Amino acid sequence: MGRISLPENGMNKEDVLSRLESFKSDDVKWHDGQLFGLIYEAGQDVEDLVKEAHSLFLIENGLSPMAFPSLVKMETEVVSIVTALSGGDDETVGNITSGGTESIFMAMKAARDWARETYPNIVKPEMVVPVTAHPAWNKAAHYLGLKINMTPVKDDLRADVAAMENALTENTIILGGTAVTYPHGMIDPIEEIGRLAREDNLWLHVDACLGGLMLPFLKKLGNDIGPYDFSVPGVTSISADIHKYAYTPKGVSTVMYRKRDFRKFQIFAYADWPGGVYATPCLAGGRPGGNIAAAWAVFQYLGEQGFLALAKKARTAAEKLMDGINAMPQLCVLGEPRATVFAFGSDEINIYELAARMAERGWHIDAQHLPPSLHMTVSPIHLAAADKFLVDLRHTIPEVPPADSEELSEPAAMYAMLGTMPDRKMAKEFAVEYINDLYRVS
Numbered sequence: 001m002g003r004i005s006l007p008e009n010g011m012n013k014e015d016v017l018s019r020l021e022s023f024k025s026d027d028v029k030w031h032d033g034q035l036f037g038l039i040y041e042a043g044q045d046v047e048d049l050v051k052e053a054h055s056l057f058l059i060e061n062g063l064s065p066m067a068f069p070s071l072v073k074m075e076t077e078v079v080s081i082v083t084a085l086s087g088g089d090d091e092t093v094g095n096i097t098s099g100g101t102e103s104i105f106m107a108m109k110a111a112r113d114w115a116r117e118t119y120p121n122i123v124k125p126e127m128v129v130p131v132t133a134h135p136a137w138n139k140a141a142h143y144l145g146l147k148i149n150m151t152p153v154k155d156d157l158r159a160d161v162a163a164m165e166n167a168l169t170e171n172t173i174i175l176g177g178t179a180v181t182y183p184h185g186m187i188d189p190i191e192e193i194g195r196l197a198r199e200d201n202l203w204l205h206v207d208a209c210l211g212g213l214m215l216p217f218l219k220k221l222g223n224d225i226g227p228y229d230f231s232v233p234g235v236t237s238i239s240a241d242i243h244k245y246a247y248t249p250k251g252v253s254t255v256m257y258r259k260r261d262f263r264k265f266q267i268f269a270y271a272d273w274p275g276g277v278y279a280t281p282c283l284a285g286g287r288p289g290g291n292i293a294a295a296w297a298v299f300q301y302l303g304e305q306g307f308l309a310l311a312k313k314a315r316t317a318a319e320k321l322m323d324g325i326n327a328m329p330q331l332c333v334l335g336e337p338r339a340t341v342f343a344f345g346s347d348e349i350n351i352y353e354l355a356a357r358m359a360e361r362g363w364h365i366d367a368q369h370l371p372p373s374l375h376m377t378v379s380p381i382h383l384a385a386a387d388k389f390l391v392d393l394r395h396t397i398p399e400v401p402p403a404d405s406e407e408l409s410e411p412a413a414m415y416a417m418l419g420t421m422p423d424r425k426m427a428k429e430f431a432v433e434y435i436n437d438l439y440r441v442s
């Protein structure tokens, strides 16, 4: 195993920066819209703004509201904007977290601790969540000692609420729904799940990490987006990521609660530390001020009209891509996605090999399974890239072997193998080994 130690003498600044720049050479080229996921790009002006706003508060620490009231002001204003966009009212509260995973984690922790007080007889709490929910839910369940029961989705790839009802046990405390699901871009029937939550007084968390800052604008533009937010009775908490469709650097999300009484279960306080009374709203201790400032800046800079224009661009790009893909006889978009995220598959050609061949043309598309498909998270900048993508796709299809071909390139074969391995425990172990191996100096 390699080892890198601290250099004896420092390098000059120019050399450090040029080394950093050189590290990017093997990274995916995302600026031209060649990546569908991971990065949400609105354009150069927004990127420049968030960079400047971020660097103004780069060093400030969100841990201390006393030392940095500026960050508390910006955080509460950002949360107020996002709660208003999420159907909240004067009672709705929330915080900025480091991302969707932390937001979901905090909501699950609050729900668990609420249930400890509300249902003291439940010692083995459970939650019921559709299989299309993001793995952040499984991670939260794992860390928090909650049993997670995953229920199937219907043919339209949205939560099957009858299956959720059947999965309820006397230990169930939490129900989950997602708007927009990552794998297929669907909006779960939150109103129906809300009814279920109210019947049994369960905590309902809506994961709007992906859709929270896109759906309100698509709705205003006249798209058919059903109710999914605090306007639905029974919704207790919502997560909405700012670092997705509000285009900030990674590390900014919001977790919101219908009322203060629920948020108190999120907060951690320890009063007996020699370092003083310690209390934090979320998981992190120190929190990057730059991220909070970037979030505040993007809302002020774009305003409602700016967000509407970007939502329109992203949806137009998604429609163009979906129509173009559906027009290719070998390919088919899964379900009827209403927002800016979708997946497509094929009964005829090997979809993983298609991704591998498109990668040779510079397009980075993530592979999915159950069923095999390719993932497309569409950003406003994809409007300019959509035609080129469709041309490349059309040219690539004839090179791709049939769906059941065993003659696949290495990345396609690897993904096909992992997706179809009947022993899912083995697939999990493989993934752990992969990560364990990856993070070491080579």
Ligand SMILES: Cc1ncc(COP(=O)(O)O)c(C=O)c1O
Residues within 6 Å of the ligand: 098, 099, 100, 101, 102, 134, 136, 178, 180, 181, 182, 207, 208, 209, 210, 241, 253
């Ligand atoms: C629906 C949904 N929930 C949660 C997450 C997790 O967010 P993060 O990667 O910011 O932790 C994602 C990420 O893509 C998502 O799409």
